[in-house]
Amino acid sequence: MDVNEIRDDIIQQNGLQNTDEIYTFYYDETNNIRKLYLKDSGFNVNKADNFTLAGILHKGASADIDYSTLLNILNLQKSAHELKVKHIAKGGFLDMLKSDKILIILNWLIKNKLYIHYFNLNITYWSVIDIIDSIIGELHNPFYIVNHMSLKSDFYEIANSNSDVFLSILHKFNYPDIPKEKVHDFCLWLIEFTCIHSCKLSDFRANALENLVKKSLEIGELQFVSGFNGRTLIDSFMVFYLRNLYLFKNSIHIFDEEKSIQNEVQNFSLTENGIPIKNYEFVKSHNSEAVQLSDVIAGFLGKYFTYLKDVNDEQLVLDRAGLTSKQIKTLSALKHIIDVSNDVSRGFFNVVSSEGEQRRNIQFLHGVKL
Structure with missing residues (x-):
C-alpha cells in the first residue's frame, strides 16, 4: 500500500x-x-x-x-x-x-x-455500526449522510441497552455474513428491535433512526454485513x-x-x-x-x-x-x-x-x- x-x-x-x-x-x-466474535450467548x-x-x-x-x-x-x-x-x-x-x-x-x-x-x-460500537453504514451507503440521502454519526451513535446506544438479545440475534443471522435469503428477515427484526427500544431517544432522533432502518427493506443487499467471516467481528x-x-x-x-x-x-x-x-x-x-x-x-x-x-x-x-x-x-x-x-x-x-x-x-x- x-x-x-x-x-x-x-x-x-x-x-x-x-x-x-x-x-x-x-x-x-x-x-x-x-x-x-459472536457466541450464542454474546x-x-x-x-x-x-x-x-x-x-x-x-x-x-x-x-x-x-x-x-x-x-x-x-x-x-x-x-x-x-x-x-x-x-x-x-x-x-x-x-x-x-x-x-x-x-x-x-x-x-x-x-x-x-x-x-x-x-x-x-x-x-465498531462491530455494529456497519449495519447503519450499509443502509446509508445505499440510500444516498443527504439527510442521512450529514447525520450519519448521530444515527450510528443512537443505534449503538439502543443495541447496547439490550445487548444480550441484540448479540444473540446477530449470532443467529451469522452476522457479518448474513445469507442473501435471510436479509429480508434480518431487516424485519432490525426494524422491530429499533422501534421497541428507540423510546430511549428524543422523539426527533427516534423518528430519524426508525425511518432509516425501515428503508432497509428497499435495499436488495446490505453491503457491509454480508460476505465476511460469519460471527467474527x-x-x-x-x-x-x-x-x-x-x-x-x-x-x-x-x-x-x-x-x-x-x-x-x-x-x-x-x-x-x-x-x-x-x-x-x-x-x-x-x-x-x-x-x-x-x-x-x-x-x-x-x-x-x-x-x-x-x-x-x-x-x-x-x-x-x-x-x-x-x-x-x-x-x-x-x-x-x-x-x-x-x-x-x-x-x-x-x-x-x-x-x-x-x-x-x-x-x-x-x-x-x-
Missing part, C-alpha cells in the same frame, strides 16, 4: 497539521482481546472494554531525556524490574485519579516537553497499528514487543512511490523507559475511555462534582498535556466511539456541558 494514497485524504478531511514533521512515537496497549469475552493504543512522543528523531530522575522520584519497589501501570495506580479511573504517582508522571512529561498520543476504540487489531505509520510517515514508531501484531505488521507492505517504508520497530519494554511510560499512559487512558463508555450522563455529573482536590489536579494535568499535544498535531489522537462517549469526554475533561 502506498502511504500517500490514504494519508492525504485523512489529512485533508480532518484538517490535520504538522503530519510531515519528524517525531518519535512510543506505544503500548491495553484491552487487546486479539479477536472478537461475545467471546466477558467484558468488552475499550481497546487503547497509546503512549508518549517527542519531536525529532532523538531527545536528551533523563528518565532516571523520574524513576527516582517515583521510588518504585525494588521488586519492580520495570515501570508498569500496576506500580503506579490501581482500580477504576476515578481511583487512578487519586494517585500521586500519576500526577508526578503527567507533570514530568509536561516539564520535559513530551507529548501523548492515543487511539481509542469502542469495540462494540474483529480478527486482528493490526489495522489500527498501521494508521500512525502512514499518517506520520517521516517519524519513528517504537512499539512494545507483541509477537502476533509484530508478524502481521511486518508482513504488510507499506511503500512510497514504490519504495518500501520501514519506519517502526518492536522492542522489549525493559530496554526502553519511554515504552514503559507508554504502558502507564495506555493503562490510565484505557481506564478513562472505558469509564466514559460505561457511565451514564447523570452519574458523570455526580462523579465530576465529587472530585477531591487531588483528583482535580490530576485531571487538570491530563487535560493540559492533551491540549499541548493537540496544539502540535490533532493527528496524535484518533477515536472510534459513540457521540455519547465523546460528549462525556468533553464534559468531564473540560467541564463543558453539551
Whole structure:
C-alpha cells in the first residue's frame, strides 16, 4: 500500500497539521482481546472494554531525556524490574485519579516537553455500526449522510441497552455474513428491535433512526454485513497499528514487543512511490523507559475511555462534582498535556466511539456541558 494514497485524504478531511514533521512515537496497549466474535450467548469475552493504543512522543528523531530522575522520584519497589501501570495506580479511573504517582508522571512529561498520543476504540460500537453504514451507503440521502454519526451513535446506544438479545440475534443471522435469503428477515427484526427500544431517544432522533432502518427493506443487499467471516467481528487489531505509520510517515514508531501484531505488521507492505517504508520497530519494554511510560499512559487512558463508555450522563455529573482536590489536579494535568499535544498535531489522537462517549469526554475533561 502506498502511504500517500490514504494519508492525504485523512489529512485533508480532518484538517490535520504538522503530519510531515519528524517525531518519535512510543506505544503500548491495553484491552487487546486479539479477536472478537459472536457466541450464542454474546461475545467471546466477558467484558468488552475499550481497546487503547497509546503512549508518549517527542519531536525529532532523538531527545536528551533523563528518565532516571523520574524513576527516582517515583521510588518504585525494588521488586519492580520495570515501570508498569500496576506500580503506579490501581482500580477504576476515578481511583487512578487519586494517585500521586500519576500526577508526578503527567507533570514530568509536561516539564520535559513530551507529548501523548492515543487511539481509542469502542469495540462494540465498531462491530455494529456497519449495519447503519450499509443502509446509508445505499440510500444516498443527504439527510442521512450529514447525520450519519448521530444515527450510528443512537443505534449503538439502543443495541447496547439490550445487548444480550441484540448479540444473540446477530449470532443467529451469522452476522457479518448474513445469507442473501435471510436479509429480508434480518431487516424485519432490525426494524422491530429499533422501534421497541428507540423510546430511549428524543422523539426527533427516534423518528430519524426508525425511518432509516425501515428503508432497509428497499435495499436488495446490505453491503457491509454480508460476505465476511460469519460471527467474527474483529480478527486482528493490526489495522489500527498501521494508521500512525502512514499518517506520520517521516517519524519513528517504537512499539512494545507483541509477537502476533509484530508478524502481521511486518508482513504488510507499506511503500512510497514504490519504495518500501520501514519506519517502526518492536522492542522489549525493559530496554526502553519511554515504552514503559507508554504502558502507564495506555493503562490510565484505557481506564478513562472505558469509564466514559460505561457511565451514564447523570452519574458523570455526580462523579465530576465529587472530585477531591487531588483528583482535580490530576485531571487538570491530563487535560493540559492533551491540549499541548493537540496544539502540535490533532493527528496524535484518533477515536472510534459513540457521540455519547465523546460528549462525556468533553464534559468531564473540560467541564463543558453539551
